Amino acid sequence: MTKRISVVLSQGQSRNPEKRKLEEDLVAALIMESGVDVTVVPHLYDLTPDGTGMLALRNIGGDAVILSWLYPRAARWVLDRNNIRGQEGISLLKGLGEGDEDDEDLEDELEDEADDDKDRVADSRPNPPRKIYCLDLRAYDDANTYVEEIRRIVRENGTPLVQLTGWLGGKPKNGEAMQRFLEPTNDTHLGAARETGRRDAGGNGEPAPEAPPVVRIEENAGRRWYPVIDYSRCTNCMECIDFCLFGVYGVDNVETILVEQPDNCRKGCPACSRVCPENAIIFPQH
Amino acid sequence: MMGQYEARFPTDRRYAKKNHTWAQRSEGRGAWRFGFSAYAVRLLQDVYFLDWQVEEGVNVTEGQEIGFIESKKAESDLYAPMTGRLVRFNGELLDDPSTINVDNYGAGWLFEIEGDGQNLMTPEEYLAHLESVWEVTQRTIKGQMNE
Numbered sequence: 001m002t003k004r005i006s007v008v009l010s011q012g013q014s015r016n017p018e019k020r021k022l023e024e025d026l027v028a029a030l031i032m033e034s035g036v037d038v039t040v041v042p043h044l045y046d047l048t049p050d051g052t053g054m055l056a057l058r059n060i061g062g063d064a065v066i067l068s069w070l071y072p073r074a075a076r077w078v079l080d081r082n083n084i085r086g087q088e089g090i091s092l093l094k095g096l097g098e099g100d101e102d103d104e105d106l107e108d109e110l111e112d113e114a115d116d117d118k119d120r121v122a123d124s125r126p127n128p129p130r131k132i133y134c135l136d137l138r139a140y141d142d143a144n145t146y147v148e149e150i151r152r153i154v155r156e157n158g159t160p161l162v163q164l165t166g167w168l169g170g171k172p173k174n175g176e177a178m179q180r181f182l183e184p185t186n187d188t189h190l191g192a193a194r195e196t197g198r199r200d201a202g203g204n205g206e207p208a209p210e211a212p213p214v215v216r217i218e219e220n221a222g223r224r225w226y227p228v229i230d231y232s233r234c235t236n237c238m239e240c241i242d243f244c245l246f247g248v249y250g251v252d253n254v255e256t257i258l259v260e261q262p263d264n265c266r267k268g269c270p271a272c273s274r275v276c277p278e279n280a281i282i283f284p285q286h
Numbered sequence: 287m288m289g290q291y292e293a294r295f296p297t298d299r300r301y302a303k304k305n306h307t308w309a310q311r312s313e314g315r316g317a318w319r320f321g322f323s324a325y326a327v328r329l330l331q332d333v334y335f336l337d338w339q340v341e342e343g344v345n346v347t348e349g350q351e352i353g354f355i356e357s358k359k360a361e362s363d364l365y366a367p368m369t370g371r372l373v374r375f376n377g378e379l380l381d382d383p384s385t386i387n388v389d390n391y392g393a394g395w396l397f398e399i400e401g402d403g404q405n406l407m408t409p410e411e412y413l414a415h416l417e418s419v420w421e422v423t424q425r426t427i428k429g430q431m432n433e
Binding site: 015266 | 334335337338339340341352356377380381382383384
């Protein structure tokens with residue numbers, strides 16, 4: 001039994017040909033994968049809540065992989081604000097900047113903070129069981145790395161659901177598996193197969209006739225700038241709503257903070273993220 | 287001349303020293319329109335991405351960070367070339383910044399700022415400034431090539 005998985009490629013804002021090539025290489029490779037549906041949308045952060053891009057993402061019911069030029073944390077909480085929710089899928093890929101000692105210290109600090117007994121908004125807001133994996137396209141230059149990880153994710157979710165929730169209570173057990181993944185011993189075989197597949201798919205971005213179609217969504221809403229709340233850190237303390245002069249923040253019907261009027265936000269102003277005592281406010285473009 | 291490349295600087299406008307932009311009074315308005323000089327475009331080469339960190343209508347001071355640019359040769363923050371009210375960005379560049387490479391002195395303009403423009407240089411002053419920094423620039427370019 002194989003479940004289908006949706007892979008969403010969120011395009012970057014840059015016209016850098018190397019970045020565009022990575023995106024197109026990924027699409028060309030992914031349409032050859034079985035069990036994978038591919039959707040291409042513009043930059044996730046710029047999508048408007050009622051636009052066709054978010055609509056398409058909301059229509060994805062099952063497990064999903066989101067490839068974007070954003071930190072996974074930012075991508076996840078942008079989706080959350082648009083009611084696209086699920087369990088956090090744990091990728092074995094290292095994120096951008098991970099592996100530096102300073103960053104590890106920072107991560108440790110943040111984890112320590114999160115370990116205290118404060119109530120976080122996310123604790124009282126259960127997510128649906130489907131999984132959402134967010135991968136950062138800035139972390140690796142080659143499409144192969146992402147395709148391998150997506151294959152692993154497909155395998156992980158195609159196997160019977162016995163212990164898939166085992167990670168919920170703690171960190172992923174990624175030591176040995178990560179090592180094996182990062183230093184594969186057989187990188188020639190699969191890569192060679194994909195080279196052929198890519199040529200078959202055509203170099204002009206057109207899918208091969210027999211391949212499942214790629215859904216490509218165009219949306220030209222322009223650049224946006226607004227805060228994104230990480231509810232796994234937010235304690236609903238209301239510092240941000242008290243601070244912001246532009247009426248960006250509001251509360252929902254159970255008095256939980258939310259970004260109510262994102263487009264009231266002043267471009268280039270990240271000040272609310274600095275007053276947040278939990279570092280829960282993200283400006284992905286900052 | 288920049289090495290074997292010729293760089294042209296129209297004399298119908300002024301120039302800002304620090305970030306190599308030209309400035310020209312917009313017709314009928316009290317604002318200066320700014321764009322990259324040939325010198326800046328030559329160093330940047332193909333422009334891939336441009337973004338602004340301030341909104342139209344805000345007051346900026348000379349040297350304030352107002353945006354970001356990504357090109358074939360560089361990723362850099364962009365700074366306000368003069369003090370004043372930033373009244374308009376060239377919105378078309380956000381979708382297609384390559385106009386900067388095609389027509390840097392015309393359709394590839396960047397933004398307009400209302401202000402007195404006192405600190406802007408004449409073309410002659412700008413050229414003299416470029417001559418004086420050319421040695422350093424060449425070292426920078428060669429340094430990049432050797433990386």
